[in-house]
Amino acid sequence: MKKLLCIALGICLAACAFVGCEDKSLRFSSDNSVFDIDELKEVSFIEKNDKAVDYIYGNNVTTADYAIAGSAVVFKVQYLVTLDEGKYEFTAVSDAGEGKFELTVAEGRSYKVANGSFETGDLTGWKALTVFKGETGMQAFTQVVGREDALTADNKYMLGYDSAEKTGILRSQDFVVGGSGYITYELGVAKNGLLCYLSVRDAETDEELARFANSVYNESAATIYRADLRRFAGRKVFIELCDYGAGEDDYILFDELKTFWETEPAGETAVDILPQFTDLPTNQLYNGDFSQGLDGYTAFDFSGAEKQNVFLTEENTLKSNAGGDAAEGLLRSSLFVLEGSGVISMELGAAQGEKFDKTTYVSVKEYKTNRELFRFANEKSNGNETVKYFLDLSAYLGKICYLEIVDNAGGAWDVIYVSDIRTYYEERPSFDFGQAGQNLNY
Ligand SMILES: [Ca+2]
Ligand SMILES: [Ca+2]
Ligand SMILES: [Ca+2]
Secondary structure (H helix, E strand, O other): OHHHHHHHHHHHHHHHHHHOOOOOOOOEEOOOOEEOOOOOOOEEEEEOOOOOOOEEEOOOOOHHHEEEEOOEEEEOHHHHOOOOOEEEEEEEEOOOOEEEEEEEEOOOHHHOOOOOOOOOOOOOOOEEEOOOOOOHHHEOOOOEEEOOOOOEOOEOEEEOOOOOOOEEEEEOOOEEOOOOOEEEEEEEEOOOOOOEEEEEEEOOOOOEEEEEOOOOOOOOOOEEEEEEOHHHOOOEEEEEEEEOOOOOOOOEEEEEEEOOOOOOOOOEEOOEOOOOOOOOOEOOOOOOOOOOOOOOOEEEEOOOOOOOOOOEEEOOEEEOOOOOOOOOEEEEOOOEEOOOOOEEEEEEEEOOOOOHHHHEEEEEEEOOOOOEEEEEOOOOOOOOOOEEEEEEOHHHOOOEEEEEEEEOOOOOOOOEEEEEEEOOOOOOOOOOHHHEOOOOOO
16 A cells, blocks of 8 residues: 555656646745834845735735735835834735745834834824814824925934914824833924923823923924933823914924933923812812902913913903903813713803904813813804803713813904803703804814
8 A cells, every 4th residue: 555655656746847846835035024113114025936926914914004016025114113013924925825924023112103203204103183173174283394404314304384373183103111211302383382282191091191392492493302201111101292272383393202212311301281280179160250360270371471461350250361462371270070960151252353263262171181172162252242151061971170261362352251160060951052162172
């Protein structure tokens, strides 16, 4: 029997040699099989015997993630930046057969974000979000521009001027705080740090951990900052550039975000301006009727020259015109907890300037995350009286919140009046659509 098998095998081998049976597997080589997040270079593999590849599979890769040129498989940077550090095996398929190859993402990846210096020339690795009426056309952070200063080979691009009126958020990839615990970045303009700033957020809980503005504002140049995140060592976080300002110089210049430094880096020390609260929240906002003047509120003047020269109270009404229509500032309330029906109400007056829904408004924010839950303006004004607005926040029952009342414009009617803030209705009050405040942030 064995002898018969041997004979049969021998006949087969001879037949193969005669008709030219070939080895069907694909074999790959690569000059650069390792992807380094600091380099942002494509990674390619070539079939050693020049066999054409049809497609590849593995690790949920899609045809948009790579290109094939004959026997070469080239992974795009846009795909590579989505991978964590480690090894990834792929299988290539052709008419002739299959073959495997392995791509490596270099160690240290988890401490870094992709494209922190925008050197891909676009927003690869970043995500831009709208914060005003879903209007993508008026969204900030949609373009990367060439650097006008030192056009060095490794620093050609940055986030540059687009339009001060545009607003939005730009979110980085997640990274783990490591090394020295410092990050550095270049930040310019963002003149009003209460509306234009950089946030550090916890990637798991979304809590805002730190907030940094352009504290050493310089009209002609951006500043290299170093932010101390040592107290968050080991936590997974991300960066958000926030632009809620629609006025002059309310835009952000930004570049060279570096999230990992082995040793403490140089740079201007970034000052944390995260909102701070000390009071225990009740369901009715303290001094919501302004009968105690500005007690319980914190006022910020956008000029920075003089505190509290923007807001005053007159006959239980808050007004942002202590310094006239030209005055600009932000008033932050203490905390309140959404209970009962989850509906709150307040009256607004004035706030009818040219771009009123972008410049004079009230924002409801969630404590800890500081996320804006609701923003509304005096859209129902008849020009004379204050208008009562009801906000249905029942979707956020149980959350602790605070208000920010903003006057960010200096022209005619650019002043906001607020009175009779009620943050607690045990039963849902009756109001119709005409009395409902419309959320501008969606
Ligand atoms: Ca750059
Ligand atoms: Ca802006
Ligand atoms: Ca004003």
